[in-house]
Amino acid sequence: MSNAKASAAPLPAVPYLKLPPDGEPYLEGQKCGPCGAIFLGERQVCSKCGAKGALEATRLANRGKLHVYSIVHRSFPGIEVPYISAIVDLEGGGTVKGNLINIEPDPEKIAFGMPVEVVYQDALGRRDKEGNAYIAYFFQPAS
Amino acid sequence: MTDAFVVGIDMIKFGRFPERTVPDIGAESALLALDDCGLKIQDMQALYCGNLGQASAMVGQRILQEIGQTGMPVVNCANACATGATAFREAWMSVKAGVYDLVLAVGVEQMGKGLLGGVGGGKGIPREGLLGSGTMPAVFAEAGQEHANKYGTTFEQFAKVSVKNHHHSTLNAKAMYQIETPLDVVMNAEMIAYPNTKLMCSVNVDGSAAAVIASEKKARELGLMARAVKVSASALTSDPWQERDLVMPDVNTCTRRARDKAFEMAGVGAEDIDLVELHDCFATAEILHYENLGLCDEGEAGRLIDEGETALGGRIPVNVSGGLLSKGHPLGATGIANIYEVSTHLRGEAGKRQVEGAKVGMTHVIGLGSACGIHILEKVAA
Numbered sequence: 001m002s003n004a005k006a007s008a009a010p011l012p013a014v015p016y017l018k019l020p021p022d023g024e025p026y027l028e029g030q031k032c033g034p035c036g037a038i039f040l041g042e043r044q045v046c047s048k049c050g051a052k053g054a055l056e057a058t059r060l061a062n063r064g065k066l067h068v069y070s071i072v073h074r075s076f077p078g079i080e081v082p083y084i085s086a087i088v089d090l091e092g093g094g095t096v097k098g099n100l101i102n103i104e105p106d107p108e109k110i111a112f113g114m115p116v117e118v119v120y121q122d123a124l125g126r127r128d129k130e131g132n133a134y135i136a137y138f139f140q141p142a143s
Numbered sequence: 144m145t146d147a148f149v150v151g152i153d154m155i156k157f158g159r160f161p162e163r164t165v166p167d168i169g170a171e172s173a174l175l176a177l178d179d180c181g182l183k184i185q186d187m188q189a190l191y192c193g194n195l196g197q198a199s200a201m202v203g204q205r206i207l208q209e210i211g212q213t214g215m216p217v218v219n220c221a222n223a224c225a226t227g228a229t230a231f232r233e234a235w236m237s238v239k240a241g242v243y244d245l246v247l248a249v250g251v252e253q254m255g256k257g258l259l260g261g262v263g264g265g266k267g268i269p270r271e272g273l274l275g276s277g278t279m280p281a282v283f284a285e286a287g288q289e290h291a292n293k294y295g296t297t298f299e300q301f302a303k304v305s306v307k308n309h310h311h312s313t314l315n316a317k318a319m320y321q322i323e324t325p326l327d328v329v330m331n332a333e334m335i336a337y338p339n340t341k342l343m344c345s346v347n348v349d350g351s352a353a354a355v356i357a358s359e360k361k362a363r364e365l366g367l368m369a370r371a372v373k374v375s376a377s378a379l380t381s382d383p384w385q386e387r388d389l390v391m392p393d394v395n396t397c398t399r400r401a402r403d404k405a406f407e408m409a410g411v412g413a414e415d416i417d418l419v420e421l422h423d424c425f426a427t428a429e430i431l432h433y434e435n436l437g438l439c440d441e442g443e444a445g446r447l448i449d450e451g452e453t454a455l456g457g458r459i460p461v462n463v464s465g466g467l468l469s470k471g472h473p474l475g476a477t478g479i480a481n482i483y484e485v486s487t488h489l490r491g492e493a494g495k496r497q498v499e500g501a502k503v504g505m506t507h508v509i510g511l512g513s514a515c516g517i518h519i520l521e522k523v524a525a
Contacts, residue, residue: 013268040389048384067387068292070284071337072276076261085275085336087285087391097275097390107337112292126268134268 006131013123013136016040025120027060027137029094038094062118063142064090071105080124086139088116102140117142145358147238148371149520151180152487154352154480156317157471160253161349165197166205169251169351172476173206176247176353180367184211187355188243191218193230193250194475206249223510224424225379226250227352227478232377232516234356244358250480251351252473259347280344280425281336282511286394287427288338294442296430298338302329303448304426305343305468311455312465314496319348319471343426348471352479354486368523372486375503376409376519378402382512394428397515398435398507405505406437409519413437416459416519417501418488420481422509423466433461436507436517455496463488463496478516481506489522 012019018028029038033056035049045052069086086100100116103109116139123134153175160168169192177183184207192203198221207217222229227250234248260279261271271277290296306326312318324332324342332340362371378401385393406412413436421436423429433444438459439452447453453461464470464484467477485504487493506518 011267013270013273037384037386068285068288068391070276070281070288070339071334072272072278072281073334073336074258074280075272075276075278076258079269079272081272083272083276085281085285087275087387089387095387095390099273099275107298112288123268124273126273128266128268136273 010122010133010135013134017135017137019135025135026062027094027096027118029058029060030055031058036093040094040096060094061091064088064116064118066100066110066112066114066116066139067095068112069100069110071107084110088139098137098139100139115142116140144239145241145360147235147374148357148359148362148523149354149374149482149486150357150362150365150367150371151176151182151355152353152483153179154317154476154483155350157319157348157350157473159349163253165194165202165251165253166209168253168349169194169202169206169249170209172251172351172353173210173247173249176355180355182355185213186245187213187215187247189216189218189234189237189246191220191230191234191246191248193220193226193478194252195221195223195226196252196254202251203249222514223512224422224474225478225508225510225514225516226475227480228506228508228516228518229379229478229514231354231479231482231518232379234354235374235377238356238358244361246356247353248356248479249351249353250476250478252475253349254347254473256347276336278336279511280339282392283425283428284336284339285391286431287425290430290444294445296445299326299330300445300448301338301426301430302326302340302343304423304429305329307448307454308423308462308466308468309342311463311496312469315465315470318465318469319346320465320469339425339427343468345424345467345472346469348473350471350473350476350480352476352483354479354482370490371523372489373521373523374518375411375521376405376517378404378408378517380404380515392511392513394509394511394513395431395435397513398432398509401515401517402436405517405519409521411503411519415503416505417503418463418485418498419459419461419505419507420464420466420484421461421507423462423468424472424509426468429461429466432507436505455498460498463498478506478508481508482518482520485520489520
């Protein structure tokens with residue numbers, strides 16, 4: 001779909017996904033200096049220790065371990081199923097939820113704690129009202 | 144500080160009433176609770192009303208417009224699935240504080256069918272199914288999978304929770320369903336979000352429940368002590384910071400903290416509890432809460448369901464009402480409906496599903512986001 005208002009480059013699906021014009025995409029966390037807690041998205045105060053103005057942007061790792069998952073077979077109208085909803089603990093800190101791809105949606109094939117890597121791809125063809133394309137992050141099995 | 148007692152309590156039979164209004168459904172249980180103790184709305188000093196779907200629409204006042212506009216103070220509250228328990232707790236606090244000595248709490252919800260939850264909204268593109276799932280069956284599946292990861296809990300063990308609670312509901316005429324669901328039926332039902340099948344998800348229903356709470360002096364004055372139930376603890380917590388909590392709601396820690404506060408307040412321990420109505424919004428959740436509420440040791444929840452200890456007749460019966468899985472889960476009403484269930488057992492009036500000799504009971508709800516409400520109720524010594 002073409003639309004005069006759509007931007008030329010795809011947009012990030014969430015604000016904490018960064019798409020540098022001349023570099024690789026990455027996930028950005030906000031790390032609290034005093035206590036080390038990591039959050040997704042900017043905030044004024046650390047909700048763990050209460051430090052004010054002590055959060056700094058940090059680049060999150062592209063590797064991690066699968067903490068838990070669910071295989072979703074019924075979702076809202078128009079959303080293709082099945083998909084694997086996965087919660088991943090990234091190396092060096094930060095926990096992110098996303099789709100686990102490139103693996104069969106079968107509990108026999110998925111192991112808790114399995115190593116995964118973050119990959120960045122088109123957001124399943126989803127477009128906003130202006131026709132903009134988006135980039136999202138996904139997890140896939142890593143060696 | 145005075146003790147506070149439930150002197151009147153009731154719920155309507157849960158079901159689907161699309162032709163009715165929210166205040167009309169709420170008014171029905173309010174009148175039932177008043178009838179239960181022979182009082183009138185004009186006797187009440189305040190109303191605490193819990194409802195989620197119309198949280199900004201003054202449901203409490205609209206109930207009074209149907210059953211008696213006395214001009215009493217009305218507080219409307221919303222706290223996700225802990226809404227009813229929160230309304231009850233506000234009512235309880237007003238009596239404990241000595242501000243009032245006779246108050247009414249009502250929880251009501253009109254739900255419709257379908258999935259709750261979802262990721263995102265707002266600007267941009269829909270994120271459900273793109274960045275994982277925020278649907279409630281998936282969120283609670285993931286919470287249950289932590290238990291599976293730690294202790295090897297199986298799909299079959301989660302499914303047994305549903306078999307048990309559906310069986311219990313065959314003994315409860317006020318439950319939405321009275322249908323036996325054997326293990327193979329539960330496990331082979333449509334998979335919604337592994338490991339939760341359709342029969343392992345709570346039923347979205349319409350319903351209401353209400354309670355009249357009195358101070359000890361007032362209850363005695365009115366001659367209502369014979370069927371009174373003592374509220375010996377009310378605890379409410381929110382979710383403390385957890386490493387993963389921005390992407391994975393933690394229903395465990397807030398429950399454990401509320402449990403500790405409640406046991407301390409009531410001066411009882413898990414070994415003193417005769418029955419529990421806990422928040423089985425999904426079968427996976429019930430397993431977690433066996434340990435969260437101290438009904439067994441860490442890692443023992445699978446064994447508890449395997450050995451039937453939480454079934455009616457077992458060591459510590461859980462959700463003998465049928466639970467949210469089969470009695471139904473009208474969000475704002477649930478927290479008072481489970482107090483109704485426990486109170487009915489403590490009064491010895493639960494008929495075929497009576498937990499024999501019940502003296503102390505516990506109710507538990509979780510509102511995701513999160514709020515945990517726990518009440519401990521005690522039979523009044525004759």
